[in-house]
Amino acid sequence: MILPNPEAPGSPEPMNSPSSPRPYPRLHLRPWLAWWVGLALCVPATAAQGRVIVLGFDGADARRTEAMMQAGELPHLAQLAKQGTFAPLESTQPAESAAGWAALHTGVGPVQNGVASFIVRSLEGGRVAPAEGHVRIDTIPLKEASGLGSVGRFLASQSSLTLVAGGGLAAFVLLWGLFRFLFAMGNRASTLVALGLGAVVGAAFGRAHEYLDLEIPDVFHNRVQADGFWDYAARAGVPALVLDAALSFDRPATPGTRVLGGLGLPDATGAVSGSWAIYTDDPLLGGALPEGERVGNTGSGRVYLLSDVQGRLEGEVFGPVDMQRRHSTLREWQEVASQAEAPGDMGWKAKAALDERLRKLERDGGALGVGLDGESAGLADNAARLRLPLVIQRQKDSAEVTIGDTKKTVAVGQWSDWFPVTFEANTLVSAPAMCRVRLNSVERPLELYVSTFEIDPKRPLVWQPVSQPPSFAAEAAGWIGDRYETLGWSCMTNQLKDRQLSPAIFLEDIEATMDWRRKLTQAALGRDDWRLLFSVYSTPDRVQHMMYRFADPEHPGYDAALAEQSVSFFGEPTRLADTIPAIYRQMDRRVGEAMEAMQPEDVLVLVSDHGFTSFRRQVFVNNLLHQAGYLKLKEGVQVGDGNLPLAFVDWSRTQAYSLGLGMVFLNLKGREPAGIVEVAEARALLERIQADLLRLEDTGPEDHPFAAVRHPVESAAVLWDLYPGEWQGLDYPCADLMVGLGEFYRVAWSGVTGGMALESVEGKVRPASAYRDNTNAWSGDHASNDPKLVTGIFFCSRKLDLPAEGVSVMHVAPTVLRLLGVEMPPSLARQPLLSQ
Numbered sequence: 001m002i003l004p005n006p007e008a009p010g011s012p013e014p015m016n017s018p019s020s021p022r023p024y025p026r027l028h029l030r031p032w033l034a035w036w037v038g039l040a041l042c043v044p045a046t047a048a049q050g051r052v053i054v055l056g057f058d059g060a061d062a063r064r065t066e067a068m069m070q071a072g073e074l075p076h077l078a079q080l081a082k083q084g085t086f087a088p089l090e091s092t093q094p095a096e097s098a099a100g101w102a103a104l105h106t107g108v109g110p111v112q113n114g115v116a117s118f119i120v121r122s123l124e125g126g127r128v129a130p131a132e133g134h135v136r137i138d139t140i141p142l143k144e145a146s147g148l149g150s151v152g153r154f155l156a157s158q159s160s161l162t163l164v165a166g167g168g169l170a171a172f173v174l175l176w177g178l179f180r181f182l183f184a185m186g187n188r189a190s191t192l193v194a195l196g197l198g199a200v201v202g203a204a205f206g207r208a209h210e211y212l213d214l215e216i217p218d219v220f221h222n223r224v225q226a227d228g229f230w231d232y233a234a235r236a237g238v239p240a241l242v243l244d245a246a247l248s249f250d251r252p253a254t255p256g257t258r259v260l261g262g263l264g265l266p267d268a269t270g271a272v273s274g275s276w277a278i279y280t281d282d283p284l285l286g287g288a289l290p291e292g293e294r295v296g297n298t299g300s301g302r303v304y305l306l307s308d309v310q311g312r313l314e315g316e317v318f319g320p321v322d323m324q325r326r327h328s329t330l331r332e333w334q335e336v337a338s339q340a341e342a343p344g345d346m347g348w349k350a351k352a353a354l355d356e357r358l359r360k361l362e363r364d365g366g367a368l369g370v371g372l373d374g375e376s377a378g379l380a381d382n383a384a385r386l387r388l389p390l391v392i393q394r395q396k397d398s399a400e401v402t403i404g405d406t407k408k409t410v411a412v413g414q415w416s417d418w419f420p421v422t423f424e425a426n427t428l429v430s431a432p433a434m435c436r437v438r439l440n441s442v443e444r445p446l447e448l449y450v451s452t453f454e455i456d457p458k459r460p461l462v463w464q465p466v467s468q469p470p471s472f473a474a475e476a477a478g479w480i481g482d483r484y485e486t487l488g489w490s491c492m493t494n495q496l497k498d499r500q501l502s503p504a505i506f507l508e509d510i511e512a513t514m515d516w517r518r519k520l521t522q523a524a525l526g527r528d529d530w531r532l533l534f535s536v537y538s539t540p541d542r543v544q545h546m547m548y549r550f551a552d553p554e555h556p557g558y559d560a561a562l563a564e565q566s567v568s569f570f571g572e573p574t575r576l577a578d579t580i581p582a583i584y585r586q587m588d589r590r591v592g593e594a595m596e597a598m599q600p601e602d603v604l605v606l607v608s609d610h611g612f613t614s615f616r617r618q619v620f621v622n623n624l625l626h627q628a629g630y631l632k633l634k635e636g637v638q639v640g641d642g643n644l645p646l647a648f649v650d651w652s653r654t655q656a657y658s659l660g661l662g663m664v665f666l667n668l669k670g671r672e673p674a675g676i677v678e679v680a681e682a683r684a685l686l687e688r689i690q691a692d693l694l695r696l697e698d699t700g701p702e703d704h705p706f707a708a709v710r711h712p713v714e715s716a717a718v719l720w721d722l723y724p725g726e727w728q729g730l731d732y733p734c735a736d737l738m739v740g741l742g743e744f745y746r747v748a749w750s751g752v753t754g755g756m757a758l759e760s761v762e763g764k765v766r767p768a769s770a771y772r773d774n775t776n777a778w779s780g781d782h783a784s785n786d787p788k789l790v791t792g793i794f795f796c797s798r799k800l801d802l803p804a805e806g807v808s809v810m811h812v813a814p815t816v817l818r819l820l821g822v823e824m825p826p827s828l829a830r831q832p833l834l835s836q
């Protein structure tokens with residue numbers, strides 16, 4: 001048994017009563033009963049079986065954790081390691097969150113679970129291009145929305161004629177009886193009034209059915225194809241509670257589980273990492289509404305100029321694409337395009353008018369981000385989005401901020417609580433959302449930061465539920481008495497990359513994110529309706545990504561004076577140079593709170609998806625392949641082609657190319673559109689590429705060479721060997737060869753999307769250096785490194801026998817099932833770690 005932690009605050013009171021009534025999105029009638037039936041059936045066989053608590057800490061690095069334990073800075077983790085088990089946890093290839101968490105959850109590799117990386121290669125349409133590897137983004141009819149309630153599903157299942165006739169007839173009969181017998185009206189009068197009102201009801205049913213045909217763009221689907229360990233546990237009678245697990249949304253529902261999604265969920269507008277804004281009254285800083293001024297390189301934020309209207313500052317905030325307008329425009333566009341293709345005997349004036357109408361509809365479609373086929377075709381303009389008014393009234397050291405119908409007073413330098421808002425598409429369809437604001441300054445220039453509009457957990461979008469069952473998100477909000485972040489990438493890394501907000505504000509947001517996840521976890525620990533709890537904290541990863549430039553004096557972006565700057569972080573004055581150790585100490589406190597809540601037979605497991613290192617140098621893998629003779633440039637290549645995905649490649653002479661986080665692919669005949677490498681030659685060719693990449697050297701920048709020659713490539717693994725499958729086919733999700741970079745290296749920013757460093761010398765375009773300093777605020781990483789270098793953490797409160805080859809993320813699922821007494825499915829890739 002783990003000793004109690006005297007420093008940890010008391011656990012919250014158990015909250016076993018149903019949460020207070022909560023509003024649901026329109027078309028949602030009641031929670032899905034199946035989950036609750038399954039949960040009631042999933043009861044522990046005996047109380048002595050105990051519970052298993054799994055805490056995930058994204059990006060927790062084994063080397064740093066061990067060093068801080070030895071220094072006495074992580075007392076709870078040190079206690080756990082002493083009485084139980086601690087080991088480095090090796091991630092996937094590549095060592096990144098999408099592939100790492102997917103393998104950890106499912107206990108199988110990417111060929112079986114479907115997720116090889118954030119970025120993968122697509123061969124669709126006869127071209128090689130990068131694509132999202134962890135999610136699929138679609139346009140769906142509203143009637144197919146997974147969160148649609150029983151009323152909505154019934155309406156969707158009927159024809160329009162059936163609804164109009166049936167609804168009108170039912171209304172007529174009901175109303176006729178009401179007027180004839182209750183109000184004692186005459187037969188003729190009752191019939192006429194009931195007919196009129198019945199016609200209105202029938203028309204309303206028809207309009208409701210029409211609204212269900214609206215198409216919703218930018219709906220995210222999870223690419224994970226295998227069950228998580230909580231699914232196996234629930235089927236064996238173990239009720240499971242999952243909080244903020246990566247890539248756990250949009251999965252088939254397993255009775256006995258309640259799952260709150262995490263990484264991979266978009267915001268309410270369909271943006272993967274959020275879309276934020278800054279509002280100002282300074283015309284030199286902001287752009288005019290509705291489009292504003294795009295800032296930085298991420299494309300996620302804009303600065304808007306407010307209008308002064310009789311002493312009030314006015315503007316607008318922008319939500320999802322206007323689904324009603326999109327639907328109407330697309331239908332008209334398709335009709336006009338059909339007419340233009342077969343004009344028949346149309347006169348020239350009518351033909352000219354039709355062509356002009358078609359051009360206007362094409363422009364409107366472009367503004368809406370939709371193509372003639374109904375698929376998304378780029379980002380929609382703000383002018384085509386649903387919007388709400390923003391009004392700011394200055395006060396002394398504060399401002400009264402109104403968004404839509406919600407008004408709050410915000411002090412300078414402070415954050416508001418949540419603004420719940422609703423973007424109305426029509427009388428039936430709306431998009432509930434929420435945001436927070438921070439008043440950075442009130443005197444001219446006023447600056448108001450408005451966070452991304454996240455999906456409101458109390459009123460989830462019917463087309464993008466954030467939990468399973470859909471009602472669980474609101475239930476969890478009831479546990480803590482507040483809303484909470486739902487965006488999968490919930491921390492403000494883009495804002496810091498774009499240098500629009502300070503590190504201090506970024507760290508304030510980190511605190512808020514960890515605080516709500518702590519509240520949810522503590523509330524769950526105080527409940528008695530689960531036997532498996534899995535809760536994930538993402539904040540260690542986000543802090544390390546953004547703060548290494550202050551912690552690593554050798555980083556190109558290091559500023560000694562700025563590193564010494566002190567900020568308040570979790571209520572303590574902290575140098576920016578010390579924020580990474582500080583987030584590890586917070587991790588230790590979260591572990592202490594879980595230890596305090598444990599019962600005598602409980603088991604505590606800690607995991608992370610990967611480790612971390614400083615990201616000092618970028619590597620262009622396509623340049624390395626060209627240097628070694630495997631990639632050839634096309635005739636007439638331009639410098640700008642290097643920034644486009646593989647636009648520089650001569651496919652008739654290229655044997656290998658790269659995109660993603662170190663992925664190398666053969667230009668294989670029968671697989672690639674212009675493949676030249678025979679399948680029989682593939683193994684030998686990959687072995688030559690391996691040897692050549694491992695020999696490469698980086699001597700440093702010309703103006704400041706390294707003290708010693710460095711080998712940027714630490715390893716190069718043939719992924720067919722690690723993850724067996726039909727590698728020569730179109731459906732194999734992994735690379736042929738995975739490059740594992742050494743300490744301080746990562747694939748270059750444009751290299752991830754298949755780019756290459758090119759330069760022009762005396763009018764001739766040629767490859768530039770394969771290496772470049774990383775001056776981006778995103779200064780720590782792991783995704784391209786050798787997985788044995790950036791290992792995560794594995795702890796267990798019981799002593800376990802460890803395999804000689806080390807612990808893999810794929811050991812976690814079978815081990816958790818073993819600890820629960822659940823039989824391990826034969827499909828899992830590893831055997832469980834056994835108790836000593």
